[in-house]
Amino acid sequence: MNVSFADLGLPGEVLRTLSEHGVSEPFPIQAATLPDALAGRDVLGRGRTGSGKTLAFGLPVLVRTAGRRAESKQPLALILVPTRELAQQVTEALTPYAQALRLRMATVVGGISIGRQIAALRDGAEVVVATPGRLHDLIERKACRLGRVRITVLDEADQMCDMGFLPQVTEALDQVHADGQRMLFSATLDRDVEQLVGDYLHSPVEHSADPSTSSVTTMDHHVLVVHGPDRYAVTTEIAARDGRVLLFLDTKHGVDQLTRHLRASGVHAAALHSGKSQPQRTRTLAQFKGGQITVLVATNVAARGLHIDDLDLVVNVDPPTDAKDYLHRAGRTARAGESGRVVTLVLSGQRRELSQVTSDAGIEPKVTRIRSGEAELSRITGAKAPSGKPLDSAPSADKPANTNKPFRGLGTTKDTARGGKSRKSDEARKLAEARRAAQVRRGR
Template structure:
């Protein structure tokens, strides 16, 4: 049983009873077509304390998703919002949540407002974005994520925090440890809800929602809404205001999509030249092993690269992102852990070194660029044998890429990506390996070649013969 009466189907217009694979609800959502950016946040009813912080940060005009959703959020109504990443969803739910929580004081271990997000990076990003506004209203905000000291997080909750931003796993752990109680949570936000479902957090999310106040406000925001999210909407949202104000991640008209067909051995050099461009670039690979191998190679070639994946500690991940934001790191090599929620200003190039195998993964990778109305480029590198599958994934995502056969050093590669030869000066003292061999680690598994085994056997035989000659000489 859920903690509140389920919403009726009719209350969420257009939600189909069954969804096909990748049957995104974007085309089925009730669109608030009348929503237009307001002259100012004051017109939306935002409190004076928040207005002062907005003015200090130079934020004067609401984004469309903010103009559409904030009046409902401030009024305490349930909200179902679809806006692509980078469209301003954090302030759309955050300002309303903070304004409605202002003036209340949380008891130890009993927060009043909760934001659930799928990843550590997104939790920290949301926490950092909302902290200035929370402080202006005298609210205490705690971030609860894995990979960090659970003791310090428990202490922050004991001291009292009106607002908690959390990943489901760590919050579940704290509840099990009796370090947090959710019975006083009046406002609950699910951000990037579809990824939480995709990552297997649905049971923990529903368990958490069953513990918050049944008469509270629920807001669900995501770049895509499908599959299990539809069940969450039915079970936990009551007559929500539904807003769909932006195209899905990756479908923005300001993103150019390219499919570059590369020769196998040349993908090594193509990837290196792209990473050596002037300006930052985010490169996606499928595996942690592949990310580490490519990062080492790029640094050995003179590229300021760093790795980001779930195998890194949270302090390492936080430091890497900070260095990438400031430009100290120019090539961020990552798994899909960076495909959601990561916001980097003025990031204009995304490279799928390993092609995405799922349309949603492609869209969210692409959504790291062209944020907040800017333009960007997404490039996918594919071998000839991968072309059909990569094209199908993009087609399923609603993307028609420009297809180009490419080789390293060509003018077309530079025109599309800004690629240039690397300096070749190792950053860590180790020169790169042979450039003429295929780079293994781009989603592949290295297996020993028969010729290598024969060479090893020959070397062992030669060594045995040499030892025998030495013994005879003695």
């Protein structure tokens, strides 16, 4: 029996807004959690990425806050998320419903003007979407007080714990109203998250739309075994495909270096990582979503919560090292019932480690040995030769030498792929040899 949003007890203003935005039927996690959340119960919701968690917690927050007015600096509801991008995405997703219910929202994240955020809180905001670090800063400045917060949500709580936010998260939970409602939503639960549930949720109702390791049936998984010296060429041909692609690497240096190489090859690529300013990150995401940029080269900052419509290919250029990272990276495609493909590039020596990761993730990928220029690479990924026309007038960085090492650490001063000696150590050795030669000549 199909359940409609009307059956779940949502008010008419919200139902009309859902209809206007083409949202007709609730996803499983929404149908499961909305009744309890709307009733004010503490909720522990677990569902894979892309399963519709934002509306599952967001609509109850808004409906239960409607009709109340926040005083200056004292929000009534708090949604904590791990990244700036996710905070902005949650705000954008909930704004139409907040407007329908005449609620004011404020987004509190690092990387942009704190003055504007202080002003928004001073003017009054019923619902605040925040990253833990910036919220902590505002509390320290006495620009935000949480004592009137009666509904608190932790989204992607496992990632917040992984990123070291746990002390700031518990600080916020200690300050919200003691008798308030708490909801925790995440794709995966681990030890730290279980501790949060035990300490801060009161007799929570647990709903799991699917197991944390479940794979999406509309998602294909491929492992491409590449020859080391061919690795860069394979990546470049995949990036040159028709259509968008998200490439994951482990380091900021690797992301920047690959991005420069792709742009020098004529590929419309842009980098996304924590070293970029928030305006840069926001602009890059907007261009990727809008199609002006076809390749997003990113670290794991893009692996959680990010929603991009019609993204059908994710490539792990650097293989993920655990199942959780694999699932969250993969979750950027095949969202909301769409189809998608996840490709991981490995060298022969990395196959055993990746096999353990995919097994832990409940994934059975198809393994194929591949070389650049082969028809099979094009069949799996849509790869094609790049135009070779540089997109930037400034001289591009030299292409890194192809080695049997993965891209981890590209751009660092110490290149273990070239024997483990840094440029500085080579120069010091040459200088020492020159000094010894000079001493010998003086001794003569």
